[in-house]
Amino acid sequence: MPEERPLRILVVTDHAEPTPELREAIRHRAETGDVQFRLTVLNPARAEVHLLHPERHDRAAEAEQTLRAALPQLEQAAGGPVVGSVSVRHDPMDAIEETIYNEPVDEIMLAIPGHHVSTWLHQDLPHRLKHFNLPVTVVRPDPAG
Numbered sequence: 001m002p003e004e005r006p007l008r009i010l011v012v013t014d015h016a017e018p019t020p021e022l023r024e025a026i027r028h029r030a031e032t033g034d035v036q037f038r039l040t041v042l043n044p045a046r047a048e049v050h051l052l053h054p055e056r057h058d059r060a061a062e063a064e065q066t067l068r069a070a071l072p073q074l075e076q077a078a079g080g081p082v083v084g085s086v087s088v089r090h091d092p093m094d095a096i097e098e099t100i101y102n103e104p105v106d107e108i109m110l111a112i113p114g115h116h117v118s119t120w121l122h123q124d125l126p127h128r129l130k131h132f133n134l135p136v137t138v139v140r141p142d143p144a145g
Contacts, residue, residue: 004034006036007033007034007035007036007106007107008035008036008103008104008105008106008107009029009036009105009106009107009108010038010096010099010100010105010107010109011037011038011039012039012040012042012095012096012109012110012111013039013040013041013042013110013111013112014042014044014092014112014113015111016041016062016063016064016066016070016086017066017067017070018039018073018111019111019139019141021111021139021140021141022111022139023073023074025111026074026077026078026082027077027078027079029109030078030079030080036081036083037074037078037082038082038084038099038105039067039074039082039083039084040084040085040086040087040099041063041067041084041085041086041087042089042090042091042092042095042112043060043063043086043087043089043090044059044062044063044086044090045059045060045090056088056090057088060086060087060088063086064085064086067084067085067086068084071084092112093125093129096108096129100132105134106134107134107135107136107137108132108134108135109136109137109139110125110126110136110137110138110139112125113141126138
């Protein structure tokens, strides 16, 4: 009989300081079963900045400090350890693919803004992720916030 293991959830956000909605989504998901969270923060540098440009690495280092300070809040919401890092990548699809190809992932949780035109054309990120055959949860920002 195969050994039971926690489900591994990749959380992708563009905020090094997690939003209240993301913390609540992690808390809610953690209550539903045995899970582990892997948080990837998209690189905050401008998209047109080359991967090797110092700005990309400087902005990632700043975001990494913010993330390290926020990890205790996330771990409290998750009820356990959360692995978190800032990606060198700015594009969410690139960051997700890089993570999925390097480590096992059972689910994806997205906390990044969508674009209305891409949603209308079915080119938004959740549609683009369907080929991975993984459940995708989208964390929406609080419209009042």
